[in-house]
Amino acid sequence: MASSKTITVEVDDVSYTDDVEPRLLLVQYLRERLGKTGTLIGCDTTNCGACTVHLDGVSVKSCTMFAVQADGHQVTTIEGMATDGKLAPLQEAFHQCHALQCGFCTPGMIMQSASLLKENPHPSEAEIRDGLEGNLCRCTGYQNIVAAVKSVADGVEYGDSGVSASLEDAQNAGVS
Amino acid sequence: MIPSPFDYAAPTTVAQALDLLADAGDDVKVLAGGQSLIPVMKLRMADPTMVVDLGRISELTGVTDDGDSLLIGAMTPHHVIAKDLLIATYAPLLAQAAATVADPQVRHRGTLGGALVHADPAGDMPAPVLALDATLVVAGPHGERSIAAADFFQGYFTTAVQEGEILTHIRIPKYVGWGSHYEKFTRVAQQWSIVAVAAMVRVEGGAIAAARIGLTNMASTPLRARGVEAALAGCALEADAIATACAQAADGTEPASDLNGDAAYRRHLSQVLTKRAVLSAAGL
Ligand SMILES: Cc1cc2nc3c(=O)[nH]c(=O)nc-3n(C[C@H](O)[C@H](O)[C@H](O)COP(=O)(O)OP(=O)(O)OC[C@H]3O[C@@H](n4cnc5c(N)ncnc54)[C@H](O)[C@@H]3O)c2cc1C
Numbered sequence A: 001m002a003s004s005k006t007i008t009v010e011v012d013d014v015s016y017t018d019d020v021e022p023r024l025l026l027v028q029y030l031r032e033r034l035g036k037t038g039t040l041i042g043c044d045t046t047n048c049g050a051c052t053v054h055l056d057g058v059s060v061k062s063c064t065m066f067a068v069q070a071d072g073h074q075v076t077t078i079e080g081m082a083t084d085g086k087l088a089p090l091q092e093a094f095h096q097c098h099a100l101q102c103g104f105c106t107p108g109m110i111m112q113s114a115s116l117l118k119e120n121p122h123p124s125e126a127e128i129r130d131g132l133e134g135n136l137c138r139c140t141g142y143q144n145i146v147a148a149v150k151s152v153a154d155g156v157e158y159g160d161s162g163v164s165a166s167l168e169d170a171q172n173a174g175v176s
Numbered sequence B: 001m002i003p004s005p006f007d008y009a010a011p012t013t014v015a016q017a018l019d020l021l022a023d024a025g026d027d028v029k030v031l032a033g034g035q036s037l038i039p040v041m042k043l044r045m046a047d048p049t050m051v052v053d054l055g056r057i058s059e060l061t062g063v064t065d066d067g068d069s070l071l072i073g074a075m076t077p078h079h080v081i082a083k084d085l086l087i088a089t090y091a092p093l094l095a096q097a098a099a100t101v102a103d104p105q106v107r108h109r110g111t112l113g114g115a116l117v118h119a120d121p122a123g124d125m126p127a128p129v130l131a132l133d134a135t136l137v138v139a140g141p142h143g144e145r146s147i148a149a150a151d152f153f154q155g156y157f158t159t160a161v162q163e164g165e166i167l168t169h170i171r172i173p174k175y176v177g178w179g180s181h182y183e184k185f186t187r188v189a190q191q192w193s194i195v196a197v198a199a200m201v202r203v204e205g206g207a208i209a210a211a212r213i214g215l216t217n218m219a220s221t222p223l224r225a226r227g228v229e230a231a232l233a234g235c236a237l238e239a240d241a242i243a244t245a246c247a248q249a250a251d252g253t254e255p256a257s258d259l260n261g262d263a264a265y266r267r268h269l270s271q272v273l274t275k276r277a278v279l280s281a282a283g284l
């Protein structure tokens, strides 16, 4: 029997210390141990990008990393994007540009878009499409996703749509 | 999909990693960026009982200026290779190829060393490394050895790296006065190469003085198109003459047939893409 390892990982600004089996994938750790189900598993084969999170500020596919590899590192998930109960600009833009239909790809799309804008704050439309090549969407046809990212790069101010970023509010409203 | 259980160690020096490999026996795997190994372990096509993660060995990451060559740590990720200033200056071919690998997330994790040792025939990094006449530095229980790129790729997913050994560095001669281009042909975004061509060209006095051509996915290993290289030496800087030289690109290749194309299609692609790559590398 392979031995477990103790890891300490900072996830969405909270430090966690846990014993994990080395084979535990980071995405399983986030979802099943920490309950952070905002990060989704689409393909489980490194293709769809639904599981995208940030590791020390850069995007990675959390289905293709072991939790032990994150020991001592900082992870940001979609659940850490909002501040003080307010959606991040990219979240607000996706909402207001109608950049989602079923929403399954959305957490990964937003995390990858954030990583893209960090590396290239003013991407062209072609650069946005290239930057999102590892994220698949079965619904939108990508048009509004690209428009949402472009609008944030262009500095469009959406104001506060009043959509709550709190998980409890969403659950109370019957969304989970 | 969950891999079989394994023990895990994350050494911080190459010496520790080699000791761990020596102690672990046959069933051990080295983990670099994990972008090939983890998918394979999830499919249980690999089920090591021990995994040695190189991710915490800082001496294996980064690009350094080493006289007349660049020394690149095997753990340097693709996205760094694609943007590094030294590589952009002295070996832009490598940067251009790295930028075509997979997608941004995979490029943040996947490493140059991992891509070379994995040696997928469709992988984008081996052919440029071959065209650049790089030297691969491998550490093992009996010390360090240097292997010319031409001797490194030995077969389908097989390199000169033996069990118990680690690829530590890639040494690339500095190229000054050369043009280069990586021409990759794929069906859709985030795709492996159906065929790709890595070209290095040195132009002198209105003619091509020297050329080095690496082919991706035209055999079980990356290949040099030596016939094209010979035909290009002294070739006028003129599209028709270059096209004639590049028509030999498929000579001596053994491309596979698969869902993306049969061998005849790949042979044709290799000629077209070699011409495009050379024209672009020559600045035409
Ligand atoms: C969706 C997807 C698309 C992709 N598309 C492309 C593409 O278009 N082009 C392309 O070239 N690649 C592509 N890749 C593969 C990618 O380039 C990987 O990064 C690369 O093949 C492996 O690098 P790694 O660092 O992740 O190695 P790992 O997966 O960690 O290791 C790969 C193998 O090499 C061995 N190894 C790794 N490093 C060393 C070392 N230093 N010494 C000894 N042995 C070592 C490991 O034991 C393992 O057997 C893709 C991958 C995915 C998941």
Ligand code: FES
Residues within 6 Å of the ligand: A040, A041, A042, A043, A044, A045, A046, A047, A048, A049, A050, A051, A052, A061, A062, A063, A064
């Ligand atoms: S679930 Fe990780 S890439 Fe699809």
Ligand code: FES
Residues within 6 Å of the ligand: A099, A100, A101, A102, A103, A104, A105, A106, A136, A137, A138, A139, A140
């Ligand atoms: S909105 Fe449904 S997959 Fe993108």
